[in-house]
Amino acid sequence: MPEHDWQRSSFCGGGGNNCVEVATWPENEGIALRESESPTVVLPTSRAALRALVLGLKAQKGGLS
Template sequence: MSTYQWRKSSYSGDAGNCVNVAIAWRKSSYSADAGNCVNVAAHGNGIALRESDDPDVILSTTRASLRAFIRGAKDGAFDRIQEGGA
């Protein structure tokens, strides 16, 4: 399921003749029906991520970096961080 959010271009300034861009957010299939969902969207040449509880905070990354992060998480690369190790 996609939801669209319109954002004003940062180049538009305060004038009334603004450029708006629609971002199609998709909820992660791992989020189930809970209110605390991860949303993703294709954004330019990269990926935008946000938490549904705080939708104004948006992280941007490249597809390759997100792919590497997900692979690392699946392989347990970050398990020691959670355990307090380095």
């Protein structure tokens, strides 16, 4: 797997090892997600799918702000 510029969630807090990280995959215009605790396990997805997930979470009562 090629190296990517992984970005941690702003909700990560003190920089511990239990954070959501995201990277773009310019070669196929995709997105990759991983948990910093298990960096070898990568979930590839599309920008549209990630956007739908975030919008769905925000729409839930008590969702993300």
